Amino acid sequence: MFGVFEDPDNPGEDKCLPDTYVGPGKKDTQVQLVISLALGLSAFFSFCTLRPRWKSLYAARKRHSDPFLGLPALPDTFFGWMPALYRITDKQVLASAGLDAYVFLAFFKMSMRLFAVMFFLAAVVLEPINHHFLSNTDSTHHFLEDPTTPGDDDGDGDGSFDRAKGYLWSYLIFTYFFTCLTLYFLDRETTKVIRVRQDYLGTQSTVTDRTFRLSGIPKDLRTETAIKHLVQRLEIGRVESVTLCRDWKGLDALMEDRKKVLDKLEVAWSLYLAHRPEQPVGGLPRTRSNGSNAGSGPGDAPVDADEEAGESDRLLRGDQSPVPGRRRPQLRFWYGFLRLQSRKTDAIDYYTEKLLQMDEKIHAARRKTHEPADLAFVTMDSIAACQMAIQALIDPHPGRLLTKPAPAPSDVVWKNTYAPRLTRRIQSWTITIFVTILSIVWLAPVAFLASVLSICTINEFLPTFGEWLKEHEIARALVQTGLPTLVVSLLNIAVPYLYDYLSQHQGMISQGDIALSVISKNFFFTFFNIFLIFTVFGAVTSILDVLRNSLKDTTYIAYTLARKITDLSVFYTNFIMLQGLGLFPFRLLEFGSVAQYPLLRAAARTPRDRANLVQPPMFHYGFYLPTALLVFILCLVYSALPDGYLVLGLGLAYFSLGYFTYKYQLLYAMDQPQHATGGAWRMICYRVVLGLAVCHVTMSGYLALRKAFTVALLVAPLFIATLWFAWNFRERVEPLTRFISLRSIQGGAGESAIDDDGDAVAGGALLRRGSTVDEDREKGLRFVNPSLVQPLEQPWLYQDAPPPLVESDIDDIPGLSQDLGGNSSAVHSPPAGGGYETPPLLRGADTASNASSTVSLGDTHVWRE
Known part of the structure; x- marks a missing residue:
């Protein structure tokens, strides 16, 4: 069993390697395969069963999107949806889901094609060579020695030209070939993505593009x-x-406070109406006439208002006319010296009056300069x-x-637009430093979890349990490789939520920038903490030793990386297997949403809460892309090593299942509102180049450990060429992933952009009905803070949402649609499907007389020619 070796000083005794946690074994892979298939097939069959019965979840985006998106309706049969999903072309993805979704799926499609070719060559050509030369030797025993003194028993000479080691030249050849193949696929896909992006953005005309x-x-x-x-x-x-x-800032704070009050008012009404028959109205009248109780429900008797009562007395006034047999919800209100006195008041009346006061404050703040x-x-x-x-x-x-x-108007983080630049920089640097410190802190739990679950540690602290595991191979495989793989996978799921929260507070101007930042942070976590800590360092206690030895010998990290990569081949094989075969069907099933739905449904007390339950969940690229990039890097690293065809085959399965899983979610089940215009592609390219560099360092160390120093040295030109490719990409290609070329705007639409199954599609065919999905999404929008024009909603009490109340004095807002002469030019006809009635500016009962004045959302507080 790998992970222990016989102590030469005490024959018969096993001694643990201090930094070895996960050892390879065929039984480990077999057990992981059974577990992954059991999890994956059960989740997949559950999805096929629930999909036609629960369309509010599994077809949420299709049900809430434009009916003219052009997406075909998937059959309700058990497996019939899969061929229909497969036949959806790239141009349909672009037209219905946008550029970001197209770029995300393009990475998976490129990976499928690349690893299909690499898997075939590794299995047909490279594996027979390994089988012939390594069949009678243990391919891992070379790496049990100290990497500072690597080598076999044939001295310190260069074994590159030893006939017995001639097979090592095949590793060099395939490293060159696989690198060139990767760069070829990457360059070809980059050219295609750029052409599609330029055509897509150059032929549309949204307010964002201008x-x-x-x-x-x-x-x-x-x-x-x-x-x-x-x-x-x-x-x-x-x-x-x-x-x-x-x-x-003050206006945004008022809007946030109003939302909290509105939520509390809706909860109070829901408690009161819980067992009453629904009324055929959408909302309740909210007036301040002296003869009515503001906010009272239908059938409530009028309450005599005290005209001399002040604001505080109105807030404290209780219910004067309860409905017979039903008690209105009460609110305990604390007041007086040190708030030691309290009294109960009618919750509905209290929050209704408070909502009216908030409306007046918002009205005043909107007209403030x-x-x-x-x-x-x-x-x-x-x-x-x-x-x-x-x-x-x-x-x-x-x-x-x-x-x-x-950014798109809907993606602007308005609270950061008026924050001082110094404040935003301090926020950015603070979060960056915190993430760096957090990455160091993660070293302890990651290495601790790995060490606790190792056989060596179990033998040391629980010898009886360790002996039992030696006798039961399946149980040992579960503990030694299954549990570490599960722990790492759970970390990959949980940590992105933390980094998403941190990115939200980094002071960025748009949600698109936040999404790209989440991708960067989560990839750093997966690559640094999961990949490097499990390979180069192995344990927290060995980090300083590795760094100290690296200063003495610059090749130490290469030796260590090569040795640990071979040691952890089974661990990473099982990791890819669990991620692809086991967890992708659970993502398709949306297990988290399914598990949370009963709890959220039980906690939903208002019609607004219940309506939010059927909204499409958001697809966050930062949660899924970093893991895919790590799997891509692992496939590159193991591609030319012994048994690399297994990793490549599992990588091919991972990206194939991932492509169809994410394609279904992006098109039918989930929404992705960010407007990053495909900016994730340049991040993908740089991470692929990083993976190639790690592959070259690993292969060089592997060959040097086998005393093939000349062969190891010949990897260096490939490493330099890869770095040159990255520099050339930055200078030549990256600007085209950020900007639109003038030629694309003037006439690039006629150039062929997408080729589905050999059929060239003109750039103009990228559009549907004369517009793109971004144009439809931004129709009628303007760059304006929503707090200035957002409709102030009425309480949502019944099944149908109430219409927003009407604002009458739009012309009083400073800077509202002013021309050069300073004359107001408010728009009084909202665009079809995109207009909103303006919120109430309650100054008494005058709102009812101005109910016909409406304004298009976003047509305010801008200067317009």
């Missing part, structure tokens, strides 16, 4: 008119509108003008008038 973000605005230019004149003097195009961000910030969104009349502004330097002073692409 808007750029201007930061570092000096104080003398912080007006809409000054910014407009500044940009138009550049003679790159006509400015259509300018949205200068202002200090809306707020301090301008150093950031603005400038919308040009064309995409070309916007791109010229983005790709140019406007001001000769560092840090002033910086231009960047604007």
